[in-house]
Amino acid sequence: MSNSLYSTFTIGDLQLSNRMVMAPMTRNRAAKGAVPTDLNATYYRQRARAGLIITEASQVSAEGVGYPATPGIYSDEQVAGWRKVTDAVHAEEGHIFIQLWYCGRISHPSLLPDGQTPVAPSAIRPEGESVTLEGMQPFVEPRALLTSEIPGIVAQYRHAAEKAKQAGFDGIEVHAANGYLIDPQSKPA
Numbered sequence: 001m002s003n004s005l006y007s008t009f010t011i012g013d014l015q016l017s018n019r020m021v022m023a024p025m026t027r028n029r030a031a032k033g034a035v036p037t038d039l040n041a042t043y044y045r046q047r048a049r050a051g052l053i054i055t056e057a058s059q060v061s062a063e064g065v066g067y068p069a070t071p072g073i074y075s076d077e078q079v080a081g082w083r084k085v086t087d088a089v090h091a092e093e094g095h096i097f098i099q100l101w102y103c104g105r106i107s108h109p110s111l112l113p114d115g116q117t118p119v120a121p122s123a124i125r126p127e128g129e130s131v132t133l134e135g136m137q138p139f140v141e142p143r144a145l146l147t148s149e150i151p152g153i154v155a156q157y158r159h160a161a162e163k164a165k166q167a168g169f170d171g172i173e174v175h176a177a178n179g180y181l182i183d184p185q186s187k188p189a
């Protein structure tokens, strides 16, 4: 059957070898500097026979982090680490998109540069707890972004997308859920 799970599928200019897409899953395995390692390359190579892999979410800047040991896609070291991943997947004739996130109010000062307060559209603390290196800690009240700061955030996404191209990704997915900075469904706690 032409539309069976094992038939090819065209997405943009990509021809996927089947219709299985691996969902993004945070693995918390990045090294110092939020750099992907050989372990990440092995993990994705082992799964490259899916038609398409969406990677674990990766922060667009140091300020976008929200969990320990998640990878970034903003520095040259990270690009070099991700290049090992994309080369491994392409060697198996797979395709791979990177998922971009900016965690916003789901983050915690202990994870952020200089212990800064997470940012959000409004200064509304979510219900629940952040995952930190010291264990679960209550969410803090975020700082409301100024309108004048938004172009800088957009520029971070653009920069990350450029780095993703340099790293050899076939595309990007923007994470826009779960209370992160871009979440159209986000409701005040």
Ligand SMILES: Cc1cc2nc3c(=O)[nH]c(=O)nc-3n(C[C@H](O)[C@H](O)[C@H](O)COP(=O)(O)O)c2cc1C
Pocket: 023, 024, 025, 026, 027, 055, 056, 057, 099, 175
């Ligand atoms: C350990 C774990 C990590 C996840 N990390 C991400 C992530 O980085 N980005 C994302 O969009 N979803 C993430 N998810 C959500 C999954 O991609 C998936 O949408 C979710 O498990 C629901 O799929 P299911 O209905 O097939 O279980 C994660 C889920 C799990 C269990």
